[in-house]
Amino acid sequence: MKRVKVVVVGAGVIGFSTAVCIAESLSLCAVTLVADQFSPDTTSDGAAGIMFVSKYPDIDLERQRRWFKDSFDHLLAIAQSDQAPEAGVMLSSGCQIFREVPAETVPFWADLVHGFRFLTESELKRFPEHCFGQAFTTIKCECSAYLPWLEKRFRRAGGKVQQSHVNHLQELAGTYDLIVNCSGLGARSLVGDQQVHPVRGQVLKVQAPWINHFIRDGDGLTYFYPGVHSLTVGGTRQEGDRRLEADPADSEDILRRCCLLEPSLAKGKVLGEWVGLRPGRRNPRVEREVLGTQGSARRVHVVHNYGHGGGGVTLAWGTALDALGLVKQIVNETGPPQARL
Structure with missing residues (x-):
């Protein structure tokens, strides 16, 4: 039987998670991942x-819970396996604190x-400006290790990787039977989604091995998370800001705010x-669509999986399973591809 040629666009944590899910689950699909940037040069690489x-706001809560649970279970299995060091996945305990009691x-x-x-x-009492807090153990996934680990897993499943720039999804229609769009911020130009916008995030990597627990201010701007080799200290959330160079004033402000929570x-x-630049969007877009191709009657099916904002690592495996x-x-609906004449 002729195999279905699938292309996944995007090499961040969403793209590689989705590509792995398809390659491992659908043997009748030949999966290629295409991107212009790979680890260590993706947005995912710097994520906490x-x-x-x-x-x-507009996604059924049970669906969000499923995304979270599927991702948590997936990463927990890695954290508790001998793959944890190579994959950069670890359990992490700490607290989230609030200046006002949150609505939920x-x-x-x-x-x-x-x-x-x-x-x-x-x-x-340790945080005199805060009146409420939550403590829990969750998972930290360091994408600088996790993305190369996922790429190896993808290749073992028969996936192919290609580095090239895609200007429009339609240009892939002549080569592939099905397109999976995990382009993140690139979706703004690739599919004209004006809801997608850059949210600039700046963090520091700090050597402070005596700090073993994370602390996050409930506003999401001030936090530090211990990792395998260093502490990720942040941050900023600057809507519409496309600057990719580090701002010394931001770094100074980040350290000042974090030192108020942890003087050491x-x-x-x-x-x-x-x-x-996080791919900001009101809601992630995880849905299917049919695109026409210029100058041709042929139409190509597209599955979108992008726009997770700061929740990419948290929801990657769950939304990848939805995309799968x-x-x-x-x-199942279209059947095996017909040979092109």
């Missing part, structure tokens, strides 16, 4: 990679992480700075 996320004191993912509880009054950070050694389900639907 800690697993928890805010609600998206128990987030939708509370029962999916480990040991979720409220901070005691005694614990909160002042003794840490700054190893480097990193800036990335959509690919299965299309293959």
